Amino acid sequence: MPEAATGSGPELRAKYDRDGYLILRGLLDRLQLQELREAVETPLVQEQRRANRRKEYAGLSIIHDIILLHPAFLKLARNPKLLEVIETLIGANIEIQHCKINWKPGEEGAGEVKWHQDFPYLPHTNYDLCAAFLVLDETNAENGCMRVIPGSHMLGAGGCGAGAGRRVHSSRADAAQLVPESIAKSTLRNHL
Numbered sequence: 362m363p364e365a366a367t368g369s370g371p372e373l374r375a376k377y378d379r380d381g382y383l384i385l386r387g388l389l390d391r392l393q394l395q396e397l398r399e400a401v402e403t404p405l406v407q408e409q410r411r412a413n414r415r416k417e418y419a420g421l422s423i424i425h426d427i428i429l430l431h432p433a434f435l436k437l438a439r440n441p442k443l444l445e446v447i448e449t450l451i452g453a454n455i456e457i458q459h460c461k462i463n464w465k466p467g468e469e470g471a472g473e474v475k476w477h478q479d480f481p482y483l484p485h486t487n488y489d490l491c492a493a494f495l496v497l498d499e500t501n502a503e504n505g506c507m508r509v510i511p512g513s514h515m516l517g518a519g520g521c522g523a524g525a526g527r528r529v530h531s532s533r534a535d536a537a538q539l540v541p542e543s544i545a546k547s548t549l550r551n552h553l
């Protein structure tokens with residue numbers, strides 16, 4: 362299991378600036394998680410999941426603007442503990458830029474999301490953005506956890522390949538092999 366980040370606000374901020382991500386545990390309690398797990402099982406959400414299955418990603422299904430579909434997700438977006446951490450990282454006056462839920466089949470190669478950076482998808486004039494990623498199911502290397510390359514945000518945004526710079530050039534993605542096994546197995550994001 363990967364090491365969770367702990368410490369004061371400035372310590373969390375320093376770790377985030379250095380590595381490009383933080384792993385936090387216990388932000389939500391059991392009941393809050395249960396509420397979200399029940400929300401994803403509701404007919405409305407499941408109907409959208411089936412409708413949005415993406416053939417080109419071998420079964421990955423994405424519902425954008427999930428906070429508009431079920432109030433449990435809006436409640437999550439307003440969770441004071443979550444907002445407190447985000448404020449520590451990027452400052453106050455937080456706005457949602459977008460939100461979504463991803464379903465990945467838990468089989469090898471199914472629903473694979475390739476190495477990429479988010480920033481070129483959401484060009485902004487500064488870097489006061491962060492992605493909050495919550496895992497609702499157990500996730501590990503075998504069932505396709507998201508992975509990150511610690512510190513690779515320092516390579517810069519969009520400079521990672523020919524063309525739009527959204528997908529990462531394979532030589533950069535090879536850097537994934539440098540990620541310590543303990544991190545690679547457990548980190549949540551497949552991001553540079």
Ligand SMILES: O=C(O)CCC(=O)C(=O)O
Pocket residue numbers: 463465474479505506507508550551552
């Ligand atoms: O779930 C994953 O493996 C990656 C998801 C992701 O990177 C994204 O949605 O931007």
